[in-house]
Amino acid sequence: MRILLVEDDPMVADGIREGLEKAGFAVDHTAAAEPAESALALTHYDLAIVDIGLPRMDGHELIRRLRRRAIEVPILILTARDGLDDRVIGLDLGADDYMVKPFHLPELLARLRALIRRSRSATTSELSAGSLRLDLARRTASSRGAPLELTGREWEILQQLMLATPNVVDKQKTVESLSEWDKELTTNAVEIYISRLRTKLQGCGVEIRTIRGIGYRLDEILLA
Amino acid sequence: MRILLVEDDPMVADGIREGLEKAGFAVDHTAAAEPAESALALTHYDLAIVDIGLPRMDGHELIRRLRRRAIEVPILILTARDGLDDRVIGLDLGADDYMVKPFHLPELLARLRALIRRSRSATTSELSAGSLRLDLARRTASSRGAPLELTGREWEILQQLMLATPNVVDKQKTVESLSEWDKELTTNAVEIYISRLRTKLQGCGVEIRTIRGIGYRLDEILLA
DNA sequence: TGGACGCTTACATTTGCCTGACAGTGGCGG
DNA sequence: CCGCCACTGTCAGGCAAATGTAAGCGTCCA
Incomplete structure (x- = not known):
């Protein structure tokens, strides 16, 4: 289970990464959208976690570009508490689920597992x-x-x-x-x-x- | 996984049905829009496949009526090769994806699975x-x-x-x-x-x- | 301080769920 | 064609959780 985490806040990123690794996922981390795009194009990930608020290219733009290139990795977006529009836009662009910050790790884990499970059923049955x-x-x-x-x-x-x-x-x-x-x-x-x-x-x-x-x-x- | 197939050509319908059933879906079939509307109103389907060219009430009209009644089932439309407008109109009316006839079954299956997956995960509130x-x-x-x-x-x-x-x-x-x-x-x-x-x-x-x-x-x- | 309102415990009732027994059905081999 | 399955679904008894009534006590406010 390999996951790409796209998050610019180092504190948050480390927290999530640690939790995911403890749960047995392999985690790669980038702080910006551009390297994330290349990483997703080059290697296979089972899932991507994308913070919407990123420097330069924001999360929405990243998702749009990925989907346009037919990269079908399941995407879970992280939004701020009040970013209702962010969620809607993100889901419309092709994200699969979202979590509102701050969140509790067990809930995140549950959602990741559910997403990965579903995406597998879509491709490998x-x-x-x-x-x-x-x-x-x-x-x-x-x-x-x-x-x-x-x-x-x-x-x-x-x-x-x-x-x-x-x-x-x-x-x-x-x-x-x-x-x-x-x-x-x-x-x-x-x-x-x-x-x-x-x-x-x-x-x-x-x-x-x-x-x-x-x-x-x-x-x-x-x-x- | 229950799917409603709305298709008036018996040959095409049987072909699709057979393929879907082999892939593990339960398929109900109607040849016209009216019974399809009642079926969708009465029971839960995971997805509906709608041929645009139907006798009497056409596919567009069916979709419009369904969405007006707030029936949120994912809809995939089937259009003829040259029906570019059909697709656009269909998507505008609230269909979720389309396929152009003739098509290959594996591709249809992949799209169905993707649609079902999306409809399941995007409904968190x-x-x-x-x-x-x-x-x-x-x-x-x-x-x-x-x-x-x-x-x-x-x-x-x-x-x-x-x-x-x-x-x-x-x-x-x-x-x-x-x-x-x-x-x-x-x-x-x-x-x-x-x-x-x-x-x-x-x-x-x-x-x-x-x-x-x-x-x-x-x-x-x-x-x- | 008295009365109305609200809190909480105990208990009876209701509701929904579990499961063993059994009948209907259809496929299959003899 | 018959009997033997396996599968399906109904029925009914038993059970446990959820619900709501009654009643006693606490609390607020005039």
């Missing part, structure tokens, strides 16, 4: 969480090398959960996505598959949590 | 006060990176308070917003949830102030 791996194209799942036998429904629901993490999957939407055109389905059906999935997912370093009245969320289990 | 953060889309609350477990009612009330700060939230209005259509509720219920929220919000740099006879107000605590 593989997803992973804990020791669990899904191959969307082949429709297979495995954990620690051992294949998991999943039925059609189980697969469908697990896929939704994996694509959404760490967000909540709405139970009602899940019901609809399982339903065919007119056929109605009780929410209980979903509960059943969740139940069956839970037993199959034991030992996969992953847990399906119930959000009462809303739906379910897939969490990675952090080892003690 | 959050509120913050003190060290407290609410993510309205995810329905989660956190403080300093640590998630807060909130029940439905607690969430509802906290959200009202956060949206209102620094203004006062009228207690009577809160009662009404919690009450179902006919069900009466005592103001005491609100007091209970305020009480429970207060204990959960300790250490979040935030305080719920009582305005006697009126309601409550959320204040940030200024550190000494």
Whole structure:
């Protein structure tokens, strides 16, 4: 997991870098947009974190130029508290998510992981969480090398959960996505598959949590 | 991953459908705009693929009507080779991407995935006060990176308070917003949830102030 | 100081979720 | 064509969390 951090404030940059490295990411850092552009053009990064307020060429301009050159790396932008417009503009230009400064590191980490996961599903059609791996194209799942036998429904629901993490999957939407055109389905059906999935997912370093009245969320289990 | 395909040519439709299903998408198909509109209004789709040249109501009209009804599903339009204007008009009306016929399936798949990814990640909306953060889309609350477990009612009330700060939230209005259509509720219920929220919000740099006879107000605590 | 309002604890009720048992369905091999 | 699967989804009992009522106490203000 390699990340490029584009941030001109040395204090902030060091803080973020340290946190990311502790979490197991490899971090490269530039203080300005121009070297960032070359770095992204030359090497592969799994993600770029871009501060909007940069000297000379600002973050927006950087994003615009990258996208124009069809560099598809996922981008997370950092904005000041009151920069509502910054976020909107940034997302329009092709950024994928944003964080408002000051922020807490665990939240940043969660978002990074989510972004990387999604971008992988867009290109390689593989997803992973804990020791669990899904191959969307082949429709297979495995954990620690051992294949998991999943039925059609189980697969469908697990896929939704994996694509959404760490967000909540709405139970009602899940019901609809399982339903065919007119056929109605009780929410209980979903509960059943969740139940069956839970037993199959034991030992996969992953847990399906119930959000009462809303739906379910897939969490990675952090080892003690 | 559920996709609605709106395409009147049966040959083309079958080809696309087959390719999408092989890639793991669930595909529903309509040959005209009217049933597509109802389908999109009734159920959740992750994406809609709309052919511009449809009998009776054309694709542009469909998109216009959908967006007018605030149906936010990502839309990819299919246009004929020479329909340059079609693309421009379509994108202006609120489509998210286009493909020119004839096209290669892998490219279509790549674009679909990119669109779905974008629509998922760009929908964050959050509120913050003190060290407290609410993510309205995810329905989660956190403080300093640590998630807060909130029940439905607690969430509802906290959200009202956060949206209102620094203004006062009228207690009577809160009662009404919690009450179902006919069900009466005592103001005491609100007091209970305020009480429970207060204990959960300790250490979040935030305080719920009582305005006697009126309601409550959320204040940030200024550190000494 | 009294009364209205608000806070909090205890508890009963309601709601939503989990899961075992079982029936319907369709594919497949004999 | 039949029986054997695997898969799907309904039902119903049990359970736990969430909700809201009642009641006792604290607090504010006239």
